Amino acid sequence: MANLDLSPTQSSQDGSVVAPTHTSAWAAHAAPVGAAVAHRPVVSQSWGRCLAAGLTRESMRLAPLSLRPDLLADCHTSHPLMRMLPIFRDLLTEAVHDAGCIFAIADSAGALMWVEGHPKIRSGAEQIHFVEGADWSEESAGTNGPGTALAVGGPVRILGPEHFNEAVSAWSCAAAPIWDPDSGKLLGLLDVTGGNPAASPAMLALIRATICTVESELARQLAVSDLAAYRAQSQLPHLTGGAALVSPGGRVLAASSGLGLTRLSGLVAAEDGSSQLPDGRRLLIEPVGATGYVVARFVETSEHRHPTSLVRMSTLGRDTVVLEVNGKPMTFPPHHSEILVLLALAKDGLTTEGLAAGLSATPLNPTSIRVDMSRLRTRLGELLTSRPYLLRGSIRTDFDVVADLLAEGRIGDALSAYPGPLLPHSQAPGIVARRAALHSQLSAAVAASYDSHLMTGWLETPWGIGDASVWEALAKLSPEGSPRWSQATDRARAIRTDYPTPVS
Incomplete structure (x- = not known):
């Protein structure tokens, strides 16, 4: 042996x-x-x-x-x-x-x-x-x-x-x-x-x-994501019953005085944002800041289940906004969708004049805007306030999700969360500007990713196929003279010739 x-x-x-x-x-x-x-x-x-x-x-x-x-x-x-x-x-x-x-x-x-x-x-x-x-x-x-x-x-x-x-x-x-x-x-x-x-x-x-x-x-x-989430929340010192800012991995970043928690793992919220710990204590889970971060608020059994509205707004790859308010979806026509996106972008609210500027490059009749806002208030109730016009509650938009993922360096996740441009057919100046900014952020991140899988995935989409900068980045990753190098080089050259400025 x-x-x-x-x-x-x-x-x-x-x-x-x-x-x-x-x-x-x-x-x-x-x-x-x-x-x-x-x-x-x-x-x-x-x-x-x-x-x-x-x-x-x-x-x-x-x-x-x-x-x-x-x-x-x-x-x-x-x-x-x-x-x-x-x-x-x-x-x-x-x-x-x-x-x-x-x-x-x-x-x-x-x-x-x-x-x-x-x-x-x-x-x-x-x-x-x-x-x-x-x-x-x-x-x-x-x-x-x-x-x-x-x-x-x-x-x-x-x-x-x-x-x-x-x-x-x-x-x-x-x-x-x-x-x-x-x-x-x-x-x-x-x-x-x-x-x-x-x-x-x-x-x-x-x-x-x-x-x-x-x-x-x-x-x-x-640490960057933690800081962004911490800055995004501002209510912890004022919440009663105990509240904690919790990371995706369950770390407690901040908490109300006397709560005494360092970790809250495995938080799963129902559609209405409610959750419950194994010891029976009830929570309200509210998304905040960077993707995956939440504020977990402990509530008494006699307390109202929805002290604030949890609002999710879907705007990408569609012309009609879908709002989910406490888990209940509502769909809005294109013009009202533009208004809702502009309100979501304006964290401090908008005046009639500010809303008009975001909706059109030409002057709009203030009366028509007030009529639109009245119709929206009929559907949204206390969620929409006036003077200024403001969406109340915790508003989480899908374009914010994509931007947060990019800020965290999670480019693949950002692309997965991006089904298409923001209200793609809208010509409202405020919408066009945000749509172009998000497209540019995605394009720059993909081009700098040094990842051919991400690049080809982006270039296979209708909104990415005309992105010369990503075609050029893909060419740099490909062996010179290879079929992929030739295709990428030719496409980039053709786009630069036809569109001197980046396509968005």
């Missing part, structure tokens, strides 16, 4: 695993099933988990695909780690390519969302199903870098035959988990796969340094 010779020089404080030579490792793994094989704890424990899950080395198959193409596309546009792709590329691409390796980003379940690196190595990795969408958790693929890093919650190195599945024993890998600075939960992991260099201490150090940079950037973006 052969044993692995694990000398002290091969130990590491991070619990990573590396076999000294392929020869000794192969000898150890060629031992009969059930024979005593000397592994470092992290490997032997992983093999134990695999056996306990009903896996056997004789019956192991290649990693299955767990993400359908549509789910994988959603990951590319909305997963927080995919927004960090430029950082991964900047820090890893050269070193990983020179080492003859590839790097992968996986989600918290071990499914690979992104694989990139040396073309020949990537082609070879496809033969063992190390591809986007494949499930490399221990339960599906046995002992391996991504799966074992997820299982132990820390960095690991796996060299060749230390894999539980003999079909992948020619490969080595190193991986480490990535954590969400908001919720503290696992976001996913970073893996480098290839030959022996992939499992070297230097490669694992590079992985950990890259993760530190990514987590720092996530924390920086979170």
